[in-house]
Amino acid sequence: MAGLVQLGHRAPRIPKPDWLKVRLPGGERYEFVKRTLREAKLVTVCEEASCPNMGECWGGGTATVMLMGEVCSRACRFCDVTPGHPGALDPDEPRHLAEAIARLSLDYIVVTSVNRDELPDGGAGHFAEAISELKARCPETLVEVLIPDFQGNAAALEKIVQAAPDVAAHNVETVRRLTPRVRDARASYDQSLAVLDLLKRRGMRTKTSIMMGLSETDDEVREAMHDLREVGTDILTLGQYLRPSDWHLPVQEYIHPDRFAALAKEGEALGFAFVAAGPLVRSSYRAGEFFLRKWVRGERETAPV
Numbered sequence: 001m002a003g004l005v006q007l008g009h010r011a012p013r014i015p016k017p018d019w020l021k022v023r024l025p026g027g028e029r030y031e032f033v034k035r036t037l038r039e040a041k042l043v044t045v046c047e048e049a050s051c052p053n054m055g056e057c058w059g060g061g062t063a064t065v066m067l068m069g070e071v072c073s074r075a076c077r078f079c080d081v082t083p084g085h086p087g088a089l090d091p092d093e094p095r096h097l098a099e100a101i102a103r104l105s106l107d108y109i110v111v112t113s114v115n116r117d118e119l120p121d122g123g124a125g126h127f128a129e130a131i132s133e134l135k136a137r138c139p140e141t142l143v144e145v146l147i148p149d150f151q152g153n154a155a156a157l158e159k160i161v162q163a164a165p166d167v168a169a170h171n172v173e174t175v176r177r178l179t180p181r182v183r184d185a186r187a188s189y190d191q192s193l194a195v196l197d198l199l200k201r202r203g204m205r206t207k208t209s210i211m212m213g214l215s216e217t218d219d220e221v222r223e224a225m226h227d228l229r230e231v232g233t234d235i236l237t238l239g240q241y242l243r244p245s246d247w248h249l250p251v252q253e254y255i256h257p258d259r260f261a262a263l264a265k266e267g268e269a270l271g272f273a274f275v276a277a278g279p280l281v282r283s284s285y286r287a288g289e290f291f292l293r294k295w296v297r298g299e300r301e302t303a304p305v
Contacts, residue, residue, distance in 0.1 A: 017254050019279050020240065036103050064110040064146070065097060067130055068123045072114035074184035078173070078211065080244035086116055089126050098133035101141060107293060109134065111165075112146035117186060122148060124156035131163035142166045142296050144207070146283055152191045154198060161202040166296045167235075168199045169207035171283055172228070175220040182214060182249065197231035205296070207235035209283035212260075214241050215252040221263060229270050235292070236267050238277035255279065 066081075068089060075083035090096075101109050111130055116123035127147065134143050144167035150156035160168060172192045174182045179189040192208075200206045208228060210221065221238070228236060238260055243251050257278060264277035274291045 014251055014254060017256075019257055020242075020254065036100055039100070064112055065101075067093060067097070067111060067113040068116050068126060069114055073117040074115045074186060076173075076182065076184045076187070077249045078182055078214075078241060078244075080248070081114060086114065086118070089116075089119075089123070094126065094130035094133040097130050098137040101134060102137050106138075106141050108142045108144065109138075110144045110146060110169075113148060115148045115184075115186075117151065121156040121159065122150035122153060124150050124153070124159040128159040128163035131160070131165050135164070142293060144169060144292070146171065147195075149187060149191050149195050151186065152194055157195065157198050158202070161199065161204060166205065167207055167292060168204040169209070169235075169283060170195045170199070171209040172196075172224065173209070174211055174214060175216045175224050176227075177220060178214055178216055182211075193227055193231050196228065196233050200232035200234075205235075206233050207237070207283075208233050209237040209239065211241040212238060212255045213251050213253050214249065218259070218263065222266065225263075225267050225270055225272075229272065234273045236272050236275045236277075237281050237283050238263055238267075238275065239281035239283075240279040 069086045070082060071084045071086040072079070072081045073083075073086055097111070111127075111134070113123060113127060124147075127145065131143055131145060134141060143165045145160065145165040146169040147157075147160055149170060170192060172189060173179070173187075176189045179187070196206050196208060210224060212221065225236065240255055241249075241251060243249065260277040260279065260281075264275040267275035267277070273295065
């Protein structure tokens with residue numbers, strides 16, 4: 001892959017441009033969210049993946065909670081979550097999650113997880129239980145789930161469908177050419193498309209995300225957008241890849257905000273209900289939530305089903 005160095009090889013860092021500067025987290029609401037999640041012993045992807053928007057999202061009363069532990073059974077080359085051998089599932093985690101979200105009185109919650117390939121269903125049953133607990137204890141809170149591919153297991157994915165989250169997301173992460181280099185060998189571009197296809201055919205509102213700055217071309221991003229629309233994906237986020245450490249894949253390019261804006265316009269012309277694109281946009285970034293609250297609650301007559 002042109003321009004990509006092997007994992008573990010140090011490469012010179014490209015200086016970050018001004019548009020990637022973020023304010024330090026803080027404020028009363030931020031501290032309340034942080035304290036409540038700590039007390040419930042919940043793990044957030046905001047922290048585990050070193051998200052640059054943590055201050056903004058937590059300050060606005062939003063967080064993305066990560067289920068099934070802090071250790072992932074996969075080792076994707078972009079991700080800051082610790083790879084290794086996960087421990088046993090906590091059977092009380094779904095209840096603790098719902099209790100914490102009820103205390104926070106959130107309008108919108110994103111629930112994601114590590115990969116648990118060692119489990120027969122990849123942890124889908126545990127995930128579904130968490131959705132059900134949230135629906136029961138927090139009926140006013142919209143629930144978006146960002147799920148693994150469960151190795152393409154249709155029965156596992158059906159557990160998510162039956163739990164009926166408001167939005168079902170699964171990330172393709174990058175373009176087809178770069179997938180073998182960027183993602184774990186157990187993940188594939190076509191498998192992710194198949195997951196999104198199944199979810200959509202089962203009536204879910206679907207969402208995905210692509211990182212940029214790993215040497216993909218705009219034409220490759222356009223090809224991915226066409227592929228995603230072919231399987232009916234409703235919402236797309238485009239964001240800048242930021243290297244978590246010297247031992248992860250290096251950033252090849254910092255994408256200018258104008259380029260993100262142009263691609264977002266093209267995406268919406270293809271038929272996506274909404275495209276959130278920008279240097280600091282992430283799959284669960286708040287940019288999409290304002291739209292989603294209206295969409296899910298039926299206030300947008302032209303939104304897809």
